Amino acid sequence: MPSQKNELAERRFAKLVNQVKAMVSACLKPEYRGFYGQLVLAREAVTELGEVAEVRRAARAAGRQLGWQVRTHVSDDGTVVIIDDRDPPQEVHELAARRSADAVAALITRAQAEARMRRTSAPPIRPRGPGEDT
Numbered sequence: 384m385p386s387q388k389n390e391l392a393e394r395r396f397a398k399l400v401n402q403v404k405a406m407v408s409a410c411l412k413p414e415y416r417g418f419y420g421q422l423v424l425a426r427e428a429v430t431e432l433g434e435v436a437e438v439r440r441a442a443r444a445a446g447r448q449l450g451w452q453v454r455t456h457v458s459d460d461g462t463v464v465i466i467d468d469r470d471p472p473q474e475v476h477e478l479a480a481r482r483s484a485d486a487v488a489a490l491i492t493r494a495q496a497e498a499r500m501r502r503t504s505a506p507p508i509r510p511r512g513p514g515e516d517t
Contacts, residue, residue, distance in 0.1 A: 396437070396440075396441065396444075399432060399433060399437060399438070399441040400441045400444045400445050400448070401445075402432065402441075403422075403432070403438070403441045403442050403445040403465070404445035404448060404449065406422055406424075407420055407422045407442075407445055407446070407449065407465065408449070410422050414475075414478060415471070415475050415478070415479060416471075416472075416475055417449065417450065417467075418467060418469060418471035418472075418475050418479075419467065419471060419475070419479055420446075420449070420451060420466070420467040421464070421465065421466045421467065422442075422464075422465040422466075423462060423463075423464050423465075424438070424462065424463040424464075424465070425461075425462055426460055426461030426462055429461060429462075429463050430461075435457055435461065435463065438463055439455045439457070439463060442455050442463070442465040443455060446465065446467065449467075450469075451467040451468075451469060452467065452468045452469045453465065453466070453467065453468070454466050454468045
């Protein structure tokens with residue numbers, strides 16, 4: 384009987400590893416050639432998959448199958464973060480750095496445009512003359 388329980392637990396765990404591996408693989412950007420992988424699982428997703436400790440263990444196993452140096456972290460609210468902590472090749476690193484810089488520049492440009500719109504769409508402030516109530 385104990386052998387059957389172990390076999391069932393092993394099959395369940397293998398299925399969980401495959402689920403996590405599929406989720407991680409779906410998040411990979413092909414141009415990064417498997418580097419910079421990450422997956423963030425909200426508490427609800429973790430609950431659907433199983434217990435936090437098992438999900439983390441499965442994430443580490445899935446990452447190892449992908450050739451990752453896996454790190455996992457659980458936040459206070461139950462979110463599980465899975466990342467590939469390998470150093471990427473220089474060309475992948477440079478591509479990711481350019482994309483990050485472009486994303487930050489776009490964010491700053493948008494914020495500046497929104498601020499400009501707020502300034503120009505607000506009614507003008509009329510200075511008060513002498514004798515007017517404040």
